[in-house]
Amino acid sequence: MxxxxxxxxxxxxxxxxxxxxxxxxxxxxxxxxxxxxxxxxxxxxxxxxxxxxxxxxxxxxxxxxxxxxxxxxxxxxxxxxxxxxxxxxxxxxxxxxxxxxxxxxxxxxxxxxxxxxxxxxxxxxxxxLTVTARSFPVQRLRLPRRYAEPDPETTTRIREESERLKRILAGARAERVWRGAFDSPLPDARGGGFGARRVLNGRTSSPHTGIDLGAPSGEAVYASNAGVVALVDTLYLGGKTVVLDHGLGLFTIYCHLSQTSVLEGDLLARGRMLGRVGATGRVTGPHLHW
Ligand SMILES: [Zn+2]
The missing domain is CATH 2.60.40.10 (Immunoglobulins)
Incomplete structure (x- = not known):
């Protein structure tokens, strides 16, 4: 031995x-x-x-x-x-x-x-590292047909937007912008649903890769940490969306906003308001997908 x-x-x-x-x-x-x-x-x-x-x-x-x-x-x-x-x-x-x-x-x-x-x-x-199995709940959601079964033109748009997001994530800033722990973008909201196995109108969809924070429409949404605005746009699934590049490959994303109040390239301090909660994109009600 x-x-x-x-x-x-x-x-x-x-x-x-x-x-x-x-x-x-x-x-x-x-x-x-x-x-x-x-x-x-x-x-x-x-x-x-x-x-x-x-x-x-x-x-x-x-x-x-x-x-x-x-x-x-x-x-x-x-x-x-x-x-x-x-x-x-x-x-x-x-x-x-x-x-x-x-x-x-x-x-x-x-x-x-x-x-x-x-x-x-x-x-x-x-x-x-020791990685153990973790079970995630199954979420069954009813959505309008245009979201659960998008037509070919919409499918193309969704794929292009997804590729664009991937390019943004691949082009992270080489220097660290964030400092310390990350804050909740909605300090009073409760959330969950990370990893949920999604079944949309009876069809298995991709797992949920964010946290859904419940809040009424219009509630202010804040930058979790210092970062540079890498995207402000309206996406088919994400609705009005802001992506923050915190540097060294760390990003936060804020979806389904009713309005945005920052521009691409802006350097945001931690806690700076970047938009308001809404129900744009593929949602069943107002919330922030983070
Ligand atoms: Zn979500």
């Missing part, structure tokens, strides 16, 4: 949380489920030139944690590019946020990291 383990070590078989080397990854030791956001800290005893993290086939942006040493370097965002101005041999803590997709099956996906130091030294590691 020992020999077997030794062989694995020689092969570089990933050992979660291995304390060897200059860097280690930490996250709260619990099981995660689809829809969770996981906060991971990558701590290094010396300052890397570059740091890269990948998960589920994609690169995950890193950000420098403000409470780390050498905090005097203001806007040092790590990532694939070099971190300019950082001091070698200064401990650094980098943070990253992982969204566990609503359709992630149970398993132990790995988070791979690769850190490069000056002089060509580099270090790699892997952290396994």
């Amino acid at each position: 020992l020999a077997f383990l030794y062989a694995l070590a020689l092969l570089g078989f990933p050992v979660s949380d291995a304390p060897a080397g200059l860097c280690r990854s930490d996250l709260a030791p619990r099981a995660y489920g689809p829809g969770d956001v996981v906060f991971v800290v990558l701590s290094c005893d010396a300052t890397p030139m570059t740091a890269r993290v990948s998960y589920a086939g994609g690169e995950v942006p890193l950000f420098r944690l403000e409470d780390s040493a050498a905090g005097r370097i203001e806007s040092a965002e790590a990532g694939a590019a070099a971190v300019p101005g950082l001091l070698r041999d200064t401990p650094v803590r980098l943070g990253l946020l992982l969204g566990i997709d609503v359709s992630t099956p149970p398993g132990a996906p790995g988070l791979d990291w690769e850190v490069q130091f000056g002089g060509g030294d580099y270090e790699t590691g892997m952290h396994r």
Whole structure:
């Protein structure tokens, strides 16, 4: 058995949380489920030139944690590019946020990291997450036919709008705009429905990838955190919609608004009003899809 383990070590078989080397990854030791956001800290005893993290086939942006040493370097965002101005041999803590997709099956996906130091030294590691199954309720909704069974022209429009949203999400700002925790855009509203398996007029539809916050039409909707307005438009399903780009791949989306009060490109402070609750798009009544 020992020999077997030794062989694995020689092969570089990933050992979660291995304390060897200059860097280690930490996250709260619990099981995660689809829809969770996981906060991971990558701590290094010396300052890397570059740091890269990948998960589920994609690169995950890193950000420098403000409470780390050498905090005097203001806007040092790590990532694939070099971190300019950082001091070698200064401990650094980098943070990253992982969204566990609503359709992630149970398993132990790995988070791979690769850190490069000056002089060509580099270090790699892997952290396994535990993803458990989570059951979501089934929601059966009755909708006007034009929403449940759109005609071919409308289907094309829906697909084009979905592609446009994907392009916006793929073009995230490279710098972090958000700071701290996110606020509810409707502080007094209650909500739910994330992940619900939707059956629209008896037909299975895609799962619900937002939270529906109940509020009367006209209620003010606020930016959850600082962000740049990436989209203001009327979409077939989402109705009047605002998308905020908070940087490093983090977005919030506000749908079914009755009116919007911001323009694309605006930099919004946390808590800035961006529109009002409505019932535009595919809805059964006024609410905010967030
Ligand atoms: Zn919704």
